[in-house]
Amino acid sequence: MTTERPKVIEVKHLVKKFGNFVANDNLTFDVKQGEIFGFLGANGAGKTTAIKILCGLQSPTSGEIKVAGFDVYRQTNLIKRNIGYMSQKFSLYEDLSVSQNFEFYGGIYGLSRKQIKERTSYFLEKLELTNEANKILKEIPLGWKQKLAFSVAILHHPKIVFLDEPTGGVDPVTRRQFWEMIYEAANEGITIFVTTHYMDEAEYCERVSIMVDGRIEALDTPAMLKQQYGASSMNEVFLRLARAQSAEQ
Amino acid sequence: MKTILYILQKEFRQIFREKAMLVIILVIPMVQLLILSFTATFEIKNTNISILDHDHSVESRNLINKFSGSPFFTISSFYDSYDKGVEALKSGKTHQLLIIQPHFEKDLQRDGKGKVMIITDAINGSAASIMSAYAHSILFDFNKQILIEHYPNLSLSDPIQITVSNWYNPRLNYITYMVPGILVLLVTIIGMFLSGMNVVKEKELGTIEQINVTPIKKYQFIIGKLLPFWIIAMFEFSFGLFLARFVFGVPMLGSLALQLGTVSVYLVVVLSFGLFVSTITETMQQAMFISWFFMVIFILMSGLFTPVESMPDWAQTVNKLNPISYFIQINRMIMLKGSVFSDFTRQFYSLVVYAVLMLSLSVWRYRKVA
Numbered sequence: 001m002t003t004e005r006p007k008v009i010e011v012k013h014l015v016k017k018f019g020n021f022v023a024n025d026n027l028t029f030d031v032k033q034g035e036i037f038g039f040l041g042a043n044g045a046g047k048t049t050a051i052k053i054l055c056g057l058q059s060p061t062s063g064e065i066k067v068a069g070f071d072v073y074r075q076t077n078l079i080k081r082n083i084g085y086m087s088q089k090f091s092l093y094e095d096l097s098v099s100q101n102f103e104f105y106g107g108i109y110g111l112s113r114k115q116i117k118e119r120t121s122y123f124l125e126k127l128e129l130t131n132e133a134n135k136i137l138k139e140i141p142l143g144w145k146q147k148l149a150f151s152v153a154i155l156h157h158p159k160i161v162f163l164d165e166p167t168g169g170v171d172p173v174t175r176r177q178f179w180e181m182i183y184e185a186a187n188e189g190i191t192i193f194v195t196t197h198y199m200d201e202a203e204y205c206e207r208v209s210i211m212v213d214g215r216i217e218a219l220d221t222p223a224m225l226k227q228q229y230g231a232s233s234m235n236e237v238f239l240r241l242a243r244a245q246s247a248e249q
Numbered sequence: 250m251k252t253i254l255y256i257l258q259k260e261f262r263q264i265f266r267e268k269a270m271l272v273i274i275l276v277i278p279m280v281q282l283l284i285l286s287f288t289a290t291f292e293i294k295n296t297n298i299s300i301l302d303h304d305h306s307v308e309s310r311n312l313i314n315k316f317s318g319s320p321f322f323t324i325s326s327f328y329d330s331y332d333k334g335v336e337a338l339k340s341g342k343t344h345q346l347l348i349i350q351p352h353f354e355k356d357l358q359r360d361g362k363g364k365v366m367i368i369t370d371a372i373n374g375s376a377a378s379i380m381s382a383y384a385h386s387i388l389f390d391f392n393k394q395i396l397i398e399h400y401p402n403l404s405l406s407d408p409i410q411i412t413v414s415n416w417y418n419p420r421l422n423y424i425t426y427m428v429p430g431i432l433v434l435l436v437t438i439i440g441m442f443l444s445g446m447n448v449v450k451e452k453e454l455g456t457i458e459q460i461n462v463t464p465i466k467k468y469q470f471i472i473g474k475l476l477p478f479w480i481i482a483m484f485e486f487s488f489g490l491f492l493a494r495f496v497f498g499v500p501m502l503g504s505l506a507l508q509l510g511t512v513s514v515y516l517v518v519v520l521s522f523g524l525f526v527s528t529i530t531e532t533m534q535q536a537m538f539i540s541w542f543f544m545v546i547f548i549l550m551s552g553l554f555t556p557v558e559s560m561p562d563w564a565q566t567v568n569k570l571n572p573i574s575y576f577i578q579i580n581r582m583i584m585l586k587g588s589v590f591s592d593f594t595r596q597f598y599s600l601v602v603y604a605v606l607m608l609s610l611s612v613w614r615y616r617k618v619a
Binding site for chain 2: 055056057084089090092094095109110
């Protein structure tokens with residue numbers, strides 16, 4: 001079922017070194033259009049570095065990497081046009097209102113005034129935040145802010161959206177709603193590249209890769225991974241891989 | 250272009266959202282201008298002088314009257330012992346001591362030579378030399394008067410007649426001299442700190458990361474960051490000029506357009522300097538300290554308080570890198586001398602080179618950070 005969709009992220013032998021430290025050790029994987037790709041790993045496994053490279057924020061030491069069909073060495077600006085990004089740390093402007101944040105990001109992605117208006121009211125209605133449009137972000141609870149940040153990240157209809165631990169510190173109900181938004185976006189054809197520490201969220205992904213110490217140790221659908229490791233949940237799969245690692249050390 | 254407009258809109262919204270910041274930006278510099286201009290003066294209008302008169306004669310009283318009659322001196326006390334006079338000097342109750350020796354009058358009449366001594370508190374060297382000079386001129390007058398009284402037949406006309414005329418600031422008014430300089434200082438401080446804090450603030454909050462994944466181009470970002478503060482600083486400078494003209498009565502002999510034209514280039518230097526600082530720092534605290542480091546050196550070497558010409562050679566060479574020094578010269582020349590462009594082409598082109606250099610440096614550094 002996944003074979004016919006085109007690849008939107010192609011990574012071959014990605015290596016990123018910081019001095020002697022190897023943050024990404026020979027990563028090779030593909031992500032297909034409209035896929036929800038879970039990018040798992042313990043803290044410090046090298047996930048954020050890989051995401052930054054895919055977003056054009058850092059350049060790799062070596063490897064062949066294409067994002068949305070563009071080369072990460074030479075075409076970072078074209079990549080940036082076609083992706084959305086939501087960082088670990090909340091990074092919208094807290095001193096601007098909800099609609100001003102939408103307007104600013106819509107504007108710099110080159111949407112027209114009309115498009116900005118339409119997209120803004122679309123998202124505000126969906127989030128049931130229409131009445132809060134003129135509130136400044138400082139006054140809005142974290143769960144809503146995370147949903148807003150996601151909306152801003154896909155405001156310009158990117159091909160791919162990168163979510164770096166988008167649900168950290170968010171309550172279970174809001175997490176559920178957040179994942180509903182992710183599914184909706186995926187249905188619209190937006191590819192979702194997401195990192196998380198919540199293993200129940202890993203179950204929602206179409207395919208999952210698990211990074212340990214800079215390398216990808218496992219990559220498959222959650223069902224296949226559970227079968228392969230004889231585990232009943234993704235949590236078990238993750239712990240097995242992470243424990244194997246600490247036993248080695 | 251549209252992108253830049255969106256950045257500008259966002260920046261202005263953020264600036265105007267913070268009311269406290271608006272006050273800091275607009276009110277404080279004007280208050281500083283008003284206070285500094287009235288107080289930053291080297292004129293010594295009032296010297297406290299104490300008298301030790303060991304003679305108590307008519308001539309000694311005449312001399313004392315000369316001092317008490319001068320607008321520059323206030324006689325603070327009379328002492329009868331040298332020790333008490335020194336004590337007053339030590340405690341700062343008096344700045345100068347005039348000591349009239351015993352038999353002053355008798356010596357004067359018998360030998361044609363009387364002795365007085367002046368002791369000046371010289372902790373502040375330049376103030377001391379001014380106070381001494383004032384005392385000298387009073388004694389000089391007194392001398393002349395004695396000569397006329399005692400030798401009425403002596404011809405006292407000097408062979409060379411000197412006419413001194415002070416151009417460009419005929420009354421040697423300190424306010425006229427200081428205001429154009431202080432005004433430059435204030436827009437510099439505001440401009441450098443605002444632009445210096447701005448980008449680093451986005452770094453601290455993490456918002457810059459979101460900006461960096463957007464297709465904003467470096468030049469668009471830099472322009473979007475510089476232009477709002479450029480506009481604010483231009484406004485501030487113009488308002489300061491207005492105060493200079495109508496509150497301080499500083500003459501404005503040169504062309505206003507020329508002045509605004511040169512300040513617009515100067516502000517690019519200042520703002521991109523601040524921006525550069527914020528690209529090499531990670532926190533607002535670091536940016537603050539680095540900005541202050543340069544500001545203090547630039548200000549003290551700017552020629553605002555002390556003439557650049559009297560600095561040692563190495564300092565004058567270093568000063569070629571001091572943008573404040575160039576612009577204080579230009580600003581004073583335009584306002585007080587009515588200079589035209591050809592009078593300060595060297596300074597102006599130095600500023601242009603500086604602006605291009607700092608701007609490229611900050612664009613380049615920002616690229617590396619992103």
